[in-house]
Amino acid sequence: MPLDWINEAQLKASINNTLSIKQVSALNEFFPVTHSLKYLSSRRHSALFQNYHIETPRVCPICIRDTGYIKEEWRYIGNLKCSIHDVGLIDVCHLCNHKLEWSINLLEGICTNEMCSCSLKSEPLNNALECLFIDEICDCLLADFVYSHPYNTYWPNLSHPNSENLLTATSKGYDLLNCDFKRWIELYDAQSNPFNALAVKFKYFPLYHLAHSLQNEWLFSEQLKKLTASTSSPTKQLFNLSSYVVTAESAMTILGLSKHEIISYSPEAKNKKVIPSRLRINIAPIIKATKVTK
Ligand SMILES: [Zn+2]
Ligand SMILES: [Zn+2]
Structure with a gap:
C-alpha cells in the first residue's frame, strides 16, 4: 500500500466508484475536501460510456510473465501503465496489432493471435500521457471517437469503453485536443x-x-x-x-x-x-x- 491514509478497501472503492458514506466520512478526517467525494463517485466522466472498466483483456506483459495472472486494476481505464514496471498496459499485440483475447496463451505473455504468437512487449508512456487522470483520459477517448466518426450528430451510450487500442486512442485524442x-x-x-x-x-x-x-x-x-x-x-x-x-x-x-x-x-x-x-x-x-x- 503506497499511502497510509487510505486502506485497501477504500482505495478499491474509490477506484470503482463505489465509496460508501461511511468510507467517505473516514477519508474526510484526513482531507476535509473529500466532502465532495460522494458527489465525485457518482459523477459521470464520459458522455460515451458509463463504466470505466474494459471487458477485454489488457495487460502488463512483464507482470503477466512473472506472475501468470491478470490483475483487476488493469481493467480500469484510469490506469494507463503498470505501476511496477512503468510500461503501458496493452490490449493489442505490438507486432501484429491484433486485439488480445481471453486465452491461456495470454497468461504466459504470448500474443493470442495464433498466426503471430510472439512474446508481448510494451513501452514506457510519454510524459504527457503518464500524467493524465480519469477525466482527462475520458476527454481524450471522446475526442478520438468524434474524430473517427466526425459526422455523427449523436453518440452511442455504451456500457463499457470499447476502444480497439486504448493507449493509441488516448494518445490520438490527446493530440487532437492540443x-x-x-x-x-x-x-x-x-x-x-x-x-x-x-x-x-x-x-x-x-x-x-x-x-x-x-x-x-x-x-x-x-x-x-x-x-x-x-x-x-x-x-x-x-x-x-x-x-x-x-x-x-x-x-x-x-x-x-x-x-x-x-x-x-x-x-x-x-x-x-x-x-x-x-x-x-x-x-x-x-x-x-x-x-x-x-
Ligand atoms: Zn508490470
Ligand atoms: Zn501478435
Missing part, C-alpha cells in the same frame, strides 16, 4: 461532410457537442471559439436535408432550441410530459425553417 485545429477544420469543411452547406452551428455541431462534453480545459475549446467568431454561414442552407438527428438534450443545450420547438416538430416528444434527454429527434425540419442570420 493540436493544430486545422485537422478538425479540414474534416468538417470537406465535401464528404453531409452537413457542409448548413449554417455554422449545424455544420460544426459535432465540434460544439465535443466542446460541451469535455470536462477539462483544452486548447481545442479555445480554438473552436476563434473559429466561430471568424466564420460566417452560407446565405442559403441546403434544402434537400432529410435527416439530422440529435438528442433532445443537445438540441436544447447546444443548439438553443426551445422545448416548444422540439415538441412541435418531433412526434416522439409530443406525448411526453418530460422530454428524456437522450431522446433522438430529427431536427431537419427545424433547420430548414431556420433563417440564416450569421
Whole structure:
C-alpha cells in the first residue's frame, strides 16, 4: 500500500466508484475536501460510456510473465501503465496489432493471435500521457471517437469503453485536443461532410457537442471559439436535408432550441410530459425553417 491514509478497501472503492458514506466520512478526517467525494463517485466522466472498466483483456506483459495472472486494476481505464514496471498496459499485440483475447496463451505473455504468437512487449508512456487522470483520459477517448466518426450528430451510450487500442486512442485524442485545429477544420469543411452547406452551428455541431462534453480545459475549446467568431454561414442552407438527428438534450443545450420547438416538430416528444434527454429527434425540419442570420 503506497499511502497510509487510505486502506485497501477504500482505495478499491474509490477506484470503482463505489465509496460508501461511511468510507467517505473516514477519508474526510484526513482531507476535509473529500466532502465532495460522494458527489465525485457518482459523477459521470464520459458522455460515451458509463463504466470505466474494459471487458477485454489488457495487460502488463512483464507482470503477466512473472506472475501468470491478470490483475483487476488493469481493467480500469484510469490506469494507463503498470505501476511496477512503468510500461503501458496493452490490449493489442505490438507486432501484429491484433486485439488480445481471453486465452491461456495470454497468461504466459504470448500474443493470442495464433498466426503471430510472439512474446508481448510494451513501452514506457510519454510524459504527457503518464500524467493524465480519469477525466482527462475520458476527454481524450471522446475526442478520438468524434474524430473517427466526425459526422455523427449523436453518440452511442455504451456500457463499457470499447476502444480497439486504448493507449493509441488516448494518445490520438490527446493530440487532437492540443493540436493544430486545422485537422478538425479540414474534416468538417470537406465535401464528404453531409452537413457542409448548413449554417455554422449545424455544420460544426459535432465540434460544439465535443466542446460541451469535455470536462477539462483544452486548447481545442479555445480554438473552436476563434473559429466561430471568424466564420460566417452560407446565405442559403441546403434544402434537400432529410435527416439530422440529435438528442433532445443537445438540441436544447447546444443548439438553443426551445422545448416548444422540439415538441412541435418531433412526434416522439409530443406525448411526453418530460422530454428524456437522450431522446433522438430529427431536427431537419427545424433547420430548414431556420433563417440564416450569421
Ligand atoms: Zn508490470
Ligand atoms: Zn501478435
